[in-house]
Amino acid sequence: MRRSGQRFVKRIAAEAQLEDEARFLKSWFDKPLVTGAVYPSGKALARMMARYVDPDVSGPVIELGPGTGPVTEALITRGIAEERLVLVEFNPDFCRLLRKRFPKARVIEGDAYDLGTTLAALGEPAAAVVSSLPLFTKPEAQRLGLLQEAFGMMHAGCPFIQFTYATVSPMPLKGRDFEAEVSPRVWLNLPPARVWVYRDSRK
Numbered sequence: 001m002r003r004s005g006q007r008f009v010k011r012i013a014a015e016a017q018l019e020d021e022a023r024f025l026k027s028w029f030d031k032p033l034v035t036g037a038v039y040p041s042g043k044a045l046a047r048m049m050a051r052y053v054d055p056d057v058s059g060p061v062i063e064l065g066p067g068t069g070p071v072t073e074a075l076i077t078r079g080i081a082e083e084r085l086v087l088v089e090f091n092p093d094f095c096r097l098l099r100k101r102f103p104k105a106r107v108i109e110g111d112a113y114d115l116g117t118t119l120a121a122l123g124e125p126a127a128a129v130v131s132s133l134p135l136f137t138k139p140e141a142q143r144l145g146l147l148q149e150a151f152g153m154m155h156a157g158c159p160f161i162q163f164t165y166a167t168v169s170p171m172p173l174k175g176r177d178f179e180a181e182v183s184p185r186v187w188l189n190l191p192p193a194r195v196w197v198y199r200d201s202r203k
């Protein structure tokens with residue numbers, strides 16, 4: 001009886017994952033440059049992103065481009081209360097899904113590259129910004145503008161966390177005035193990816 005219960009739960013989880021993959025693929029067909037990936041991030045990559053967030057630092061945790069929510073899930077598992085999450089997503093279908101899945105989080109349908117307007121009413125400094133945005137589709141100046149805007153919204157020294165499938169940093173490092181570190185490659189992801197963490201060294 002218990003085994004058949006476990007099998008049932010596994011089947012439901014597998015079906016939910018397939019549904020997310022189908023949603024993602026549709027979004028990629030509709031807007032490949034905005035969606036930026038064919039599959040949602042796997043659990044290992046989502047965990048790697050979340051581990052750079054310190055749950056003991058106060059304030060909201062801002063997620064940019066949460067999609068169907070794998071990184072959101074990992075942040076909650078990491079110990080960030082759902083109420084602290086501010087999810088900024090462009091795609092209205094993903095926003096609807098996120099509101100259902102994370103009813104206590106603040107889901108904002110808007111443009112993450114215009115954070116000043118999108119998060120005008122944030123209220124207090126954030127503990128982290130966790131981004132899955134396809135940054136390479138934007139010019140360097142716009143990426144750096146986003147980073148500076150995010151630094152301005154966080155406590156001193158807090159991280160801007162970004163994953164990439166590329167071999168180089170999504171934020172240009174030449175002449176930088178911020179600190180940067182990179183995770184080991186996460187092989188258990190399709191495709192394998194790395195996580196970059198940037199902190200404001202002037203604060």
Ligand SMILES: C[S@@+](CC[C@H](N)C(=O)[O-])C[C@H]1O[C@@H](n2cnc3c(N)ncnc32)[C@H](O)[C@@H]1O
Pocket residue numbers: 034035036037039040041064065066067068069070071088089090091094110111112113132133134
């Ligand atoms: C590569 S997917 C990552 C989704 C999810 N975090 C994951 O890891 O599976 C990028 C996400 O960013 C969203 N996105 C792209 N441009 C955006 C923008 N300017 N503002 C907000 N969200 C954006 C896309 O709709 C998509 O959900």
